Amino acid sequence: MVRHPDAAMKARLRRYWLAPLPAPPERYRRGPWRPGFFRSGRRSTALTARLGLWLGLAFGICFLTGLLSHVIQHPPGWFWWPSRPVRLYQVTQGLHVITGLASAPLLVAKLWSVYPRLFAWPPARTVAHAAERGAVALLVAASLFQVVSGILNIFQKYGLMPFFFTAAHYWIGWLLIGAMLIHVGTRPRRTEGLSKDRRRLLLGVGAAAGLITLFTAGQTVRPLAPVALLAPRRPGDGPQGLPVNKTAAAAGVLPLIDDPAYRIILAGPGGELSLDLAALNALPQHAAILPIACVEGWSSTATWSGVRLRDLVAMAGADPDRAVAEVESVQAGGRYRTSVVAPEHVRDPLTLIALRLRGEVLHADHGYPARLIAPNRPGVLQTKWVGRITVREET
Numbered sequence: 001m002v003r004h005p006d007a008a009m010k011a012r013l014r015r016y017w018l019a020p021l022p023a024p025p026e027r028y029r030r031g032p033w034r035p036g037f038f039r040s041g042r043r044s045t046a047l048t049a050r051l052g053l054w055l056g057l058a059f060g061i062c063f064l065t066g067l068l069s070h071v072i073q074h075p076p077g078w079f080w081w082p083s084r085p086v087r088l089y090q091v092t093q094g095l096h097v098i099t100g101l102a103s104a105p106l107l108v109a110k111l112w113s114v115y116p117r118l119f120a121w122p123p124a125r126t127v128a129h130a131a132e133r134g135a136v137a138l139l140v141a142a143s144l145f146q147v148v149s150g151i152l153n154i155f156q157k158y159g160l161m162p163f164f165f166t167a168a169h170y171w172i173g174w175l176l177i178g179a180m181l182i183h184v185g186t187r188p189r190r191t192e193g194l195s196k197d198r199r200r201l202l203l204g205v206g207a208a209a210g211l212i213t214l215f216t217a218g219q220t221v222r223p224l225a226p227v228a229l230l231a232p233r234r235p236g237d238g239p240q241g242l243p244v245n246k247t248a249a250a251a252g253v254l255p256l257i258d259d260p261a262y263r264i265i266l267a268g269p270g271g272e273l274s275l276d277l278a279a280l281n282a283l284p285q286h287a288a289i290l291p292i293a294c295v296e297g298w299s300s301t302a303t304w305s306g307v308r309l310r311d312l313v314a315m316a317g318a319d320p321d322r323a324v325a326e327v328e329s330v331q332a333g334g335r336y337r338t339s340v341v342a343p344e345h346v347r348d349p350l351t352l353i354a355l356r357l358r359g360e361v362l363h364a365d366h367g368y369p370a371r372l373i374a375p376n377r378p379g380v381l382q383t384k385w386v387g388r389i390t391v392r393e394e395t
């Protein structure tokens, strides 16, 4: 019989892939590797599968909303992000953190339900089996990393993370999703129904997830603010009833913003203008009700008022319907001292260089003398203590 070369190749690959690996000597089979070491009647494939389904959904939502947050902050050329609905980012990032937090008890329960398999004997039966277990190990590590690093981030425990959170969390998000897809493709199928006992356990895990949500969602869902006992921030905390991420003192801007020589330099095709506070106040003032929606998952809405960015863009000699503005803070350093405002947002009449918050002059910590506030943007892009605006027309 003549074999097709392709088939021969496949057969050979299959042989290597499924070749049995030698088992380690029996005398190493000690401790948790002993047969019959684990006995809990509650562990079951049905339970594991259900937990996995919920966890998979939660991680899927985290991945998509996280990726969205990433491209909004680092827009690739093809990406377009609208300025309306004004609360869209508030919702997607709120969902990211809410779902992420709710996934913590699911992850703990899932790991508890499968950890005896860590001690399978023999550790790897075939090359395929070894690869599958490797993917699971990666999945477990990446899941723990995402949930733990995410929680440390929202509680601002940067000292406990000796790496740049955003980059690590972003790349491990990809790793997690990749490992999860492999796992979904190779996992054992569900075989049994859920016993009463296991159903009760599942309910308990669901209740834990629900309580965590109830006690944290108030950082972005206003009606739940009074019970946001576990949330790092609540919408009404802080000066002028709004939380602060970086204070004026921490940013080192206090002497600069109180200086009578404070100006906004407005640079554009028409040249450079220097606007002091009196000049800014003499321009037409407009109000906008907009949230600050921090990437860390808290948000708070207030009435802002000040000068429309599109009016300033026109003063700089550019067409406000197709201009890009770079807004820079007087802050000397820091990752968030500048942000780029794309045409969609420049054009929007709700995009303001705000001078007031809830009718009062801005508090120093909220960006006095002037700060950017625009609809549907992450908080990190709402630059405080504005010192320069550079306008160019899109070609």
Ligand code: HEM
Residues within 6 Å of the ligand: 059, 060, 062, 063, 065, 066, 067, 069, 070, 071, 073, 096, 097, 099, 100, 101, 102, 104, 146, 147, 148, 149, 150, 151, 153, 154, 166, 167, 169, 170, 172, 173, 174, 176, 177, 295, 296, 297
């Ligand atoms: C308790 C769970 C989680 C919390 C509290 C959390 C929190 C956060 C926070 C605060 C950010 C914003 C980072 C920043 O721009 O400063 C973020 C971004 C992100 N998260 Fe999570 N996260 C969690 C779980 C996950 C999971 C499970 C995934 C993926 C499977 C994920 C994927 C992402 C991605 C891709 C980003 C964008 C990173 C970037 O801007 O470059 N997160 N997350």
Ligand SMILES: Nc1nc2c(c(=O)[nH]1)N[C@H]1C(S)=C(S)[C@@H](COP(=O)(O)O)O[C@H]1N2
Residues within 6 Å of the ligand: 242, 243, 244, 245, 246, 251, 292, 293, 294, 295, 329, 331, 334, 336, 337, 338, 365, 366, 367, 379, 380, 381, 382, 383, 384, 385
């Ligand atoms: N210049 C400057 N602007 C900044 C920041 C900063 O560190 N420096 N932090 C940003 C972040 S992360 C958020 S969430 C908002 C918070 O605004 P608020 O402190 O007025 O609530 O300001 C943004 N503007």
Ligand SMILES: [Mo]
Residues within 6 Å of the ligand: 245, 293, 294, 295, 296, 379, 380
């Ligand atoms: Mo933020």
